[in-house]
Amino acid sequence: MRNHSSALGFTRRSFLRGLGTAVAASTTSHWFAGSAQAATMSVPRRPQAVVKDRAPLFAGNMYFLPLGSIRPRGWLLDQLRIQADGLTGHLGEIWPDVGPNSGWLGGTGESWERGPYYFDGMLPLAWLLDDARLQARAKQFADWTLDHPWPNGMIGPRSNDDWWPRIVMLKALAQYQELTGDQRVVPLMDRYCRYQMATLPTRPLRDWGKFRWQDEVLTVVWLYNRTGSPYLLDLAKLLQLQGYNWIAEFADFPYKQKVTAAWLKLAEGQGLSDLALATHGVNNGQGVKTGAVWSLVSASADDRRASEHMLAELTKYHGLPNGMFSCDEHLAGRDPSQGSELCTVVETMFSLERALAVTGSPVLGDRLEKLAFNALPGTLTDDMWAHQYNQESNQVECSLHRKPWVTDGPESNLFGLAPNFGCCTANYHQGWPKFANSLWMLSGAPDHDHGDGLVAAAYAPCEVTALVRGTAVHVIEETEYPFRGTVALTVSPDKAVFFPLGLRIPDWAPGATIRVNGERQADPAAGSFARIERTWEAGDRVELEFPMRLRTSRWFHDAVAVERGPLVFSLEVGEDWEKLKNNGLRSADWQVFPTGPWNYALAVDPAHPEASLLVTETPVGAGPFTKPGIGVRIEARGGQVNAWRAEDGAANPLPESPLASEEPEERLTLLPYAAAKLRITAFPVLKS
Ligand SMILES: [Zn+2]
Structure with a gap:
């Protein structure tokens, strides 16, 4: 069973490879003329040590593995290949906003959030698939930003100085640094953060940036863990001070009803009022990470619990059976005909991934899987060439209509290139790749006083190579989860090594069993992380069985x-x-x-x-x-x-x-x- 290449899997992948070749051949574009160079870029195969939270940060419960550690297999590999062969692999050829005239490539075109959005999602996809053509495209976005900083330290197109699109570019550049080791990234980020630290007092966060500051704190923490420069903690605090207080809002959540355009006074030009932005779906999806992310800086256990609380409140008053909350495009109550914007799906997933790592709360992993396996693929066509802006849990027609959206336009649930508005067109690419990169994490927070261990945070077929207590450990995960309840892990350290293996047991899985080399382990509790502590040897086999009850x-x-x-x-x-x-x-x-x-x-x-x-x-x-x-x-x-x-x-x-x-x-x-x-x-x- 070590060899995963079942007859079915081989046939499936061969078919998709054939499909991919055909598509690429028919759409060759001069814009990719340089892509052959990218073939030399490859993912580092030797596992790298995790960069941990540096004092005085309050360490997270788990850490993301360095990008490149997790490789997709089985159906997950198929799914990522479909994405690359779909719109993600070709968007710039038909949609100018991320094409060669993008402001983020030095052109005169779209210069706000769309370039960074696209880069942020297609970049990890390119490396998960070792796709040289997509890697070359990603490198174009990275190179332009890295090679064209403003003299004062600002980055990005000169046509605007909005903080918000730079928040997206920073989190994409952090990924780029992990994947390529590019030495330009950290100095550029450091200069930018110093510039922002000096500038924020007179040009504070506003509108989108004010409501999405927590995403920049993620990158500021990433940078602090690499440079140790104390001013970065002051920058994080300044962002929090100027940013919207999601934690306080949800301590006594006021928006319990479907909001309306009239109540928001949208006709009176109040689209960017605090009220409109606080009830905006994507902002709430991004806001879910706030408590967990901010707790790294504040060291507050209350803050750390706030992400789970925010998710629970959104679910209670606006929750839908597909795992989403309604937002079309403001919070819209629990009617299953209300829509959820695709940006909100992928941003909520990203928030859950980050909050899961910091808090170690298994319920966040349950919700992450629910979104990844339902709401995300449910709003994209089978070939991933078209998406909706809004999806509905009860969706009986996708046509031009006004009902029932709170504030969105009549195109909102069509499948297409940019129905209603182009944000989702640029932003949805991050959904699957970031999910794939969140499947395994390293435990190693102070409350794990036994030291580092590996944790299966979410389940899908993959393999992972990680450095655990100084030893390279390779795990192959074979499964057809979520369609089946069996997960088989083959654990192969370079040499025998003791570490705890964490396994998320979903809340819906009472009666789950774990076997190690055929030997049944203590029954794990549903809604917890099971923990198997042993000295692992090459070829050790772990079998998880989740009862798939209706x-x-x-x-x-x-x-x-x-x-x-x-x-x-x-x-x-x-x-x-x-x-x-x-x-x-x-x-x-x-x-x-x-x-x-x-x-x-x-x-x-x-x-x-x-x-x-x-x-x-x-x-x-x-x-x-x-x-x-x-x-x-x-x-x-x-x-x-x-x-x-x-x-x-x-x-x-x-x-x-x-x-x-x-x-x-x-x-x-x-x-x-x-x-x-x-x-x-x-x-x-x-x-x-
Ligand atoms: Zn959107």
Whole structure:
């Protein structure tokens, strides 16, 4: 079992490699003429030591491994390849905002957040795949910024001096330094931070930067851990002082209702008021990391708990069954017809990854997986050439309509190149690559007084090479999780070494078992990190078994959602894809209309869903989140509710449960959320 190249996996990857070659050949662009040089850049294979939090920082519970330590395998490799062969690998060829005239490449085009957004996501993807062509493109963005600082230390295009896009560029450059060892990065960041320290008192953070300051603190901490310059701690404190106080807001959360454009006074030009920005979805998604990140500087245990609290409050008042909170584009309540912006999905994922590392709280890992396996792939087409701005948990039509968005435009749930607004077009690329780079972490905080260990923070097929207590340790993770509940780890240190192996046991997995070399370990508690302490030797085998029981969760108007492991299931609705226009290459804008009914109430006992739902497992195929590839579906029964009809493209109001159906019961198929682009996820329940 050491050799992962199963017949299925080999065939799948060969197919995708073939696909990738064909696409690349048909779209060769002069802009990539220099890409052959990049073939010489490669990921460092020797594991590097983790750079830990330096005193007086309050150390995190876990540390991210140096980028390059984790390599995708199996379905995760397929998924990243689909992304690279999709829009991520070609965006600059058809969308000028990140093309050769980008202000972040020295041109006169878009010079604000879009260049840094794109760089921040395609960069880690390029290295996860060892994709020389994408690496060359990433290097163009890095080189221009590194080679063109302003004389005063400022970075970026000269046409604006907004702090916000630089916050994104800094976190991308930190990744670039880890991946390439580029010696220009740390001095450039240091000069910029000194400039900002001197300038902020007279030109303080404003609008987006004011609400997203916590993302810069991440980079300031990264830099402090490398240089030890004390002024960086003062800069972090100044950013916090000028930035929006997310921790205080959520200590007594005031925004418990769907907000409206009128209440926000958007028509009166209040789009950048503190009220509008505090209720803005992406800002809240980024804000989730604040407590955890700030606790590194403040050393406050209350701050450290604040990330989990913020997530709980957002879920309580705006939570949706796909793991998101509503934001279309401001907080919009719990109706499953409300939308969630794609930027918010990937930014909330990034916040959860960072907060999980600092706090070691397993519930944040559960939520991270829920977003990665449902909301993220659910809002992208199978080939990742098109995305939505807003996705809905109950999404019965993707068409030009105004309802039910709080403030967004009629294009918001079309699949396309830049529906509604282009931020998501530039920003979504970070979702999968950063998830892949968060699968394994190093534990080593002071409360882990036994010293360093390796931790499986989230699960997907991969391999990791890390330096643990001075010894290189290689782990191969074989799994078809989240479609199956088995995870097999083969642990191979260079020489025998003692360390604790941490394994996240999801909250939904009571009864999980762990075996080491066939020997059953103590039963781990659900919603915890199990810890196996032993001297590891080459070829040691760990087998995790998560019981994939069906369960239900309760939502708006007492609707239920069906869940199994980290996957949420949705009614399969027939889809008619109508192309609105071509955008170049394989990019197009689409409307999607239902070809059959969707207004079903489910015949299910929420306490015993297994009594009426039948799970069928099929092989996990190419395109793990597409209808042919999903590997699991559920047979259910339900009855139509005639009064429940779409109004202006939205399936609301959602009827209160339980209710009766006038129609005979029918057999229904439920698919993993991501595969059903038209769907019902929050079902009314039939009276028993
Ligand atoms: Zn966006």
